[in-house]
Amino acid sequence: MKKIILIAILMATVTFVQGQRRYGSFNIGGMNPVELSEQISQQISDLQKDLKALDKDLQVLNFKSQKNADLVTNNMLNENLARRDFLISQIEKLIEQKNELLVSNAPVTNISVNTKDPMAMANAYYMVRVADAFVSGEQTNSQRGFKGILVNYWNYLVQVTVTGPGGFVREFSLEAGSSKNPSIQEFDFQMPGNYTATFRSSTIQAKSTTKPGGMPNIAYYHDGRQYAFKATQLGRF
Numbered sequence: 693m694k695k696i697i698l699i700a701i702l703m704a705t706v707t708f709v710q711g712q713r714r715y716g717s718f719n720i721g722g723m724n725p726v727e728l729s730e731q732i733s734q735q736i737s738d739l740q741k742d743l744k745a746l747d748k749d750l751q752v753l754n755f756k757s758q759k760n761a762d763l764v765t766n767n768m769l770n771e772n773l774a775r776r777d778f779l780i781s782q783i784e785k786l787i788e789q790k791n792e793l794l795v796s797n798a799p800v801t802n803i804s805v806n807t808k809d810p811m812a813m814a815n816a817y818y819m820v821r822v823a824d825a826f827v828s829g830e831q832t833n834s835q836r837g838f839k840g841i842l843v844n845y846w847n848y849l850v851q852v853t854v855t856g857p858g859g860f861v862r863e864f865s866l867e868a869g870s871s872k873n874p875s876i877q878e879f880d881f882q883m884p885g886n887y888t889a890t891f892r893s894s895t896i897q898a899k900s901t902t903k904p905g906g907m908p909n910i911a912y913y914h915d916g917r918q919y920a921f922k923a924t925q926l927g928r929f
Contacts, residue, residue, distance in 0.1 A: 732790045736783055743779045746772055838906040840921030841914055842877040842889060844869040850925055851892045852877070856905065857885035866925070876914065881905065881921070889923030899925070 753769045842852050844866040854862045862879050869875040881887070884906030892898045904910050905921030912922030 729790055732786050736786045736790075739779050739783050739786070743776065743783070746776045746779065750776065837880045837882050838884070838920035840879050840881060840887070840905060840923075841912070841919045842866060842879070843874050843914060843922065843924040844876070844891075845871055845874045845924065845926050846928065848893055852923070852925075853890045853892075854879065854887060854923070855890075856881060856887040857883050860887070878919075884920075887921050891923075891925045 750769075750772050753765060753772055756765045757769055840854070842854070842864060844850050844852075847868045847870055849868055850866050852864045852866055854860070854864070860881060860883070862881075864877045864879070866877055867875040885904070886902055887905040888900055888902040890898055890900040901923050903912075903921060903923065907920075910920075912919045914922060
């Protein structure tokens with residue numbers, strides 16, 4: 693919860709910078725490849741300008757050295773050559789980085805949200821970060837999974853299907869319950885997002901409920917235990 697509030701504060705700053713625009717966007721996963729490529733090209737251009745200036749100075753220094761060699765001129769000549777070699781190596785490295793960027797498949801996620809709602813921006817950021825960590829296998833202990841619960845207070849057997857992001861599907865059969873002793877079913881999921889629980893009775897009647905699951909600012913409770921998602925069948929459809 694503290695993390696999501698901190699993110700929300702940072703997103704509020706983005707909201708201020710965005711001005712009066714209702715909707716804006718931000719990138720997750722790094723700078724946009726096109727923007728990064730343009731920045732590298734600009735750096736290369738600046739270094740090439742410095743290199744041209746050194747080449748002009750080098751011609752003058754060579755002329756002086758050949759005409760009347762002295763210690764000062766030789767030192768300036770050596771410094772020029774050393775600086776020239778350094779600039780050439782930096783240009784080569786930047787060109788290599790740009791070429792690698794052009795063939796890189798590193799994903800950059802662009803998210804468009806309501807800039808007037810910093811919490812919505814924070815939630816979107818959090819969801820993508822957790823999903824990326826799960827896919828890459830770099831989850832922290834707090835991101836390895838979430839626990840949801842299904843509760844049936846109705847005194848009839850019900851079938852429940854839970855669907856969510858990333859093609860998540862789970863099917864369960866909940867025994868008949870009662871107001872004092874409901875039947876329950878816990879399940880695990882990894883990605884935060886909206887989850888839908890569809891309850892079906894033997895008469896093919898169905899009821900669906902959609903709730904956010906795995907979000908740090910939302911919690912559900914049953915018998916004193918906290919869950920990241922909860923769906924309940926209270927009675928007759």
